């Protein structure tokens with residue numbers, strides 16, 4: 001059984017592009033960055049924590065493949081997670097306005113006995129136009145920023161802020177599909193085999 005260790009509807013939808021049957025098990029872990037933790041180390045640690053906590057909950061039952069991921073927005077070395085409130089969202093979007101930032105997404109794929117644990121990091125550059133305070137306030141009202149790293153969604157109204165992007169669109173939305181397909185293949189899950197079996 002393939003287990004997606006995530007509560008994110010975006011990750012569920014993205015993994016669903018390749019895999020027709022998998023289980024969802026959200027991991028309840030502490031996502032607070034350590035002091036002086038580098039963003040790339042942070043996202044990998046958090047994705048591993050998510051996968052390991054699900055491996056533990058399932059008693060390391062054999063035959064399971066666990067997939068997890070973490071997405072953070074990074075600007076000036078600062079890690080922007082999900083906004084805690086409107087003021088936090090405003091702070092984030094003001095920081096991102098009229099410049100480029102990085103979206104860093106990690107991927108962890110492992111077997112439930114943790115015999116084999118793989119991790120990837122995907123970095124995407126995103127450039128925003130200038131955003132006014134009025135737009136920021138209205139955007140918050142839309143509800144979209146609430147559960148998104150950096151307080152925006154490239155797949156939603158947030159697309160209107162994005163002047164350009166270099167890297168992986170699926171990684172920004174929450175799950176890097178190229179890397180996911182490669183890792184699945186390494187673990188013996190052939191996505192084209194799934195299609196031919198249908």
Ligand SMILES: Cc1cn([C@H]2C[C@H](O)[C@@H](COP(=O)(O)OP(=O)(O)OP(=O)(O)O)O2)c(=O)[nH]c1=O
Nearest residue numbers: 006007008070071148149152153154172173174
């Ligand atoms: C930048 C950006 C982030 N996001 C989302 C992806 C993630 O769901 C979320 C970042 O928070 P995460 O902590 O990576 O994920 P999550 O809490 O939603 O789900 P889980 O930890 O259970 O897997 O932000 C978008 O949907 N669009 C975007 O453009």
